[in-house]
Amino acid sequence: MFKHILLPTDGSPLSEVAIKKGMQFAKS
Numbered sequence: 001m002f003k004h005i006l007l008p009t010d011g012s013p014l015s016e017v018a019i020k021k022g023m024q025f026a027k028s
Helices: 013-027
Strands: none
């Protein structure tokens, strides 16, 4: 939910990694 607000993506592998790390951070 928050990833679209905090982590805008362009579909690149780097963005994908950033999303996963951001999600983990948000859950912790």
